[in-house]
Amino acid sequence: MEYYDSLRDRQNATDVIPDVKKIAVLRADTLGDFIFILPALEALRRTYANAEIVLLGRGWHATFLENRPAPIDRVIVVPPYAGVSEETEFPENQNELKQFFAAMRAEHFDLAIQLHDGGRYANPFLLKLGAQTSAGLKTPDAVPLDRWLPYSALQHEIIRYQEVVSLVGVPKxxxxxxxLAVTQADLDASLAIVPAHQQFLVALHPGASEPRQRWPAAKFAAVGDALARLGARIVVIGTQTEKELTASVVQQMHMPAQDLAGQLSPGSLTGLLARCRLLVSNETGPQRVAGAIGTATVGIYWCLNMITAMPLSRLQQRPLVSWQLHCPACDHNVLYETCKHSDSLVASISTAEVITAARELISQI
Structure with a gap:
C-alpha cells in the first residue's frame, strides 16, 4: 500500500524546469535499446534547446555517436556498476565508482533523467549524481525520484520514455x-567488409538474446534461398557469440551467402543495413536500427514483444507474430513464469508468411 499511497500523493509536476544548463540522461545498455529512446531525446532537445545533454552510457555509445548528428552533446562512459552497466551480480570496483560519482557531482547537473529501466538499480545510481532535479521510472521496490512514473512492463518502449520526459515539460x-542518422564513416566501414556489388543486399539476422524468441535457422535458410533466387545477395549477421547460429543458416542454404558474425561494429552494422533493401530478423537491435534508418524489415515477434517493441508503421515494416504461450517441450504457460526449456516460441510463424512479406517489400522498393 505504501507504493500506491506514494503514487497518489507524489508531486506530479510536469512543468519545464527553468534555467537548466546541463542534463544527464542514463541509458547504459545496447544499441537496440538506445534506439527506443531517440524520440524522447529529440523532444528533450527541442524543449531544452540551450542545455547540454550528456548521455551516461557505455563505451560503444561514445564511439558510435562521435561525429554523428544526434540530440546528444557528449557521452560519459559509466564504469562497471551492477544492474546498470553490468549484470546485477557483477563485482564492482568501489574506488573507481567513488571517483566516478565525485566527478559527476562536479559536473553540476541541473537535471538527471533515468531512461534505463524500472529503477531498482538505476534510481540509486541516478541520485548519486547530485543533480538538482531527478526524473524517471519506478517499480514498487525502487527508491523514488523527484518526478517519477510507475513502471509497467506491458507498454511500448518508445511511448514509455516519451512519458518519462513529459515529467519535465517535454511535449510528445x-x-x-x-x-538515426547514417554517416559516411558508417558506409565506408561497411564497404570494407561487404564491397559494393550489382546485386541488391538482403540481410538475415537469426540471433536474439532470448533463445525462445529465435526463429529456426532452417527457416532463415529457406528465406535466404528464396530471396537469393530473386536476385538478392544474402548476408547473415550476428554477434561473435552467435557464430554457430549464423554458420548454421549459411550451411543449410543452397544459394551463396556471406557469414558476417562478429565482424560488424555498431557503425559498420548501421552502414550495411542502410545499403540493404531488406532485413529479415528476430525482434532485436539490428531490426530496430534498420527501422530507424529507413530500411525495410520483416520482423519475427513473440506476442509480448509486439506490445513493447511493435513498429508503429507498416509502410516498410512487416511484423509477423507468434501467439504461442505454452512451452513446446513441457506445455508450461510461460506468460507469467518461465520454465527450464529454451525451445522457440516463434517457430510457428511459417516460412511462406515471411517470404510473402519479404517479396512484397522488395517489390515496393
Whole structure:
C-alpha cells in the first residue's frame, strides 16, 4: 500500500524546469535499446534547446555517436556498476565508482533523467549524481525520484520514455518513430567488409538474446534461398557469440551467402543495413536500427514483444507474430513464469508468411 499511497500523493509536476544548463540522461545498455529512446531525446532537445545533454552510457555509445548528428552533446562512459552497466551480480570496483560519482557531482547537473529501466538499480545510481532535479521510472521496490512514473512492463518502449520526459515539460513529439542518422564513416566501414556489388543486399539476422524468441535457422535458410533466387545477395549477421547460429543458416542454404558474425561494429552494422533493401530478423537491435534508418524489415515477434517493441508503421515494416504461450517441450504457460526449456516460441510463424512479406517489400522498393 505504501507504493500506491506514494503514487497518489507524489508531486506530479510536469512543468519545464527553468534555467537548466546541463542534463544527464542514463541509458547504459545496447544499441537496440538506445534506439527506443531517440524520440524522447529529440523532444528533450527541442524543449531544452540551450542545455547540454550528456548521455551516461557505455563505451560503444561514445564511439558510435562521435561525429554523428544526434540530440546528444557528449557521452560519459559509466564504469562497471551492477544492474546498470553490468549484470546485477557483477563485482564492482568501489574506488573507481567513488571517483566516478565525485566527478559527476562536479559536473553540476541541473537535471538527471533515468531512461534505463524500472529503477531498482538505476534510481540509486541516478541520485548519486547530485543533480538538482531527478526524473524517471519506478517499480514498487525502487527508491523514488523527484518526478517519477510507475513502471509497467506491458507498454511500448518508445511511448514509455516519451512519458518519462513529459515529467519535465517535454511535449510528445509529432513523429514518434526513432530516426538515426547514417554517416559516411558508417558506409565506408561497411564497404570494407561487404564491397559494393550489382546485386541488391538482403540481410538475415537469426540471433536474439532470448533463445525462445529465435526463429529456426532452417527457416532463415529457406528465406535466404528464396530471396537469393530473386536476385538478392544474402548476408547473415550476428554477434561473435552467435557464430554457430549464423554458420548454421549459411550451411543449410543452397544459394551463396556471406557469414558476417562478429565482424560488424555498431557503425559498420548501421552502414550495411542502410545499403540493404531488406532485413529479415528476430525482434532485436539490428531490426530496430534498420527501422530507424529507413530500411525495410520483416520482423519475427513473440506476442509480448509486439506490445513493447511493435513498429508503429507498416509502410516498410512487416511484423509477423507468434501467439504461442505454452512451452513446446513441457506445455508450461510461460506468460507469467518461465520454465527450464529454451525451445522457440516463434517457430510457428511459417516460412511462406515471411517470404510473402519479404517479396512484397522488395517489390515496393
Amino acid at each position: 513529439p509529432v513523429d514518434s518513430w526513432p530516426r
